[in-house]
Amino acid sequence: MRFSSLAQLRQLCEEEGAPIARIMMAEQARESGLSPEEIESRMASYYKVMKEAVRKGIYDNPRSRSGLTGGDAKRVHDYKAARDPSLGGEAATAMAYALAVSEVNAAMGRIIATPTAGSCGIIPGVFVSSQERFGWDDGVLVRGLFAAGAIGYVIANNSFVSGAEGGCQAEVGSAIGMAAGALVEMRGGTPEQAMHAVGLALKNSLGLICDPVAGLVEIPCIVRNGFGAVTALAAADMALAGVRSAIPSDEVIGVMLEVGSAMPEKHRETAKGGLAQTPTGRKIMKELYGKGDPS
Template identity: 75%
Template sequence: MRFRTLAELAQACAKANRPISAVMLEDQAMESGQTAERERKKMLDYYGIMKEAVRKGIYSDKPSRSGLTGGDAKRLHAYSREHEASLQPHAGDAMAYAIAVSEVNASMGRVVATPTAGSCGIIPGVFVSSQERYGWDDDRMVDGLFCAGALGYVIANNAFISGAEGGCQAEIGSAIGMAAGALVELKGGSPAQSVHAVGLALKNTLGLICDPVAGLVEIPCIVRNGFGAVTALAAADMALAGVRSAIPSDEVIQVMLEVGSAMPSAHRETAQGGLAGTPTGKRIAQQLAKDQRTP
């Protein structure tokens, strides 16, 4: 890649007079040795999987393998259409779709890790709801995915995207930043605005711990995907309105690295602290363990 930081990415875009997605596609094709057309086809297939997971999660209330979760996306989707929901339809759909994909993941369905399985709902939630609202075709959404990929590449190589390494800020936070920055490009924003969106999004999730109850990617992971999708919409709107990240986004990524590295192990996907360490969290884990031992 011709960039390692978000600043270098913005500079590469300015020099080439191309959007982030185009720069990323060119670099990805060069690195993989494949044609740009082949890389786009692969990304289009990934987007198809995302949309399939949204539909499956919205129109099915199949519980997870543990029985702890399932059906919330369907409930949210119905509520937003039958009542005066606080969120406008777009944000409400983004939230419901993000939860839908996360529920599909919990029920062992097929998802795309963006950037991880624990945060797999945020980008599909933002992208599919935005596509429905604005009437964009799938080819345009592929551009958005390449933009998101470039932003995730920078985060992963300068901090982390794994909850076991840096807490949930690394998974949910990264996904929010990727979705927000990509949405800025999809709506006609500049590379600089996309970069600001990443910083704005990440600042809002610094310190978020990874505390999955019973070690499963369900509680609180699924609802965090829903909230994350709404946050991504907000960060994109801020950046497009001209709100800037006062702390450069690359420095925010460094802070995420520092915070995650200092985070106690109990708060990094070990299911030993946070919500997993509550009396109810422990009781759920014990019951699931007992059920697994029962023939």
């Protein structure tokens, strides 16, 4: 890639008068040897999987193999239809859709890891709900995925996207930043605004630990995806309103690396700390595995 930081990515956009998505598509075509049409077609197929996962999570009401989770997406969706959500209808829809995809993942359904399975609901939740709200055709969202991918590429190569390496700030936090920055671009914002959205989003998730109960990507992972979609919407709106990340986004990514590296091992996807080791968390482990440790 011709960029390794968000600052370099923004500079390329400004020099070439191109949005983030177009820069990323060109880079992927150059590195893969595929034509822009081929890589766009492949990304379009990924977006179709995301939309189908949203539908399954809302209407098929999947339950996880463990029996611990399932049905919350439908509950939020039905609540939004019957009541006046405090979040407002659009944000509640994004939250429901993010929960839906995460529940499909927990039920061993087909999802797209963006950037990981543990954070797979955030981008689909934001993208599919925004498509419905603004009436965008799939092409807008497909290009948005390239923008999100460019942001994720920078984060992955300068920090973490894995909970086992850097905590949930790495998985959910990265997905929130990717969704927020891409949404800014899809809504007509500048590359600079998109970068501020990333920084604003990441700052709000710094230090988030990865503490899956019973070692499963269910509790609290699924609800964190729901909250993450709402945070991404908020970060995008702040950036579009002109709110800036006082700490440059690349520096925030550096802090994510610092914090994740200093995070105790038990708080990095081991199920040996945090919510996994509460009395209820240990009880769930014992019921599922016959002992207090899933390993």
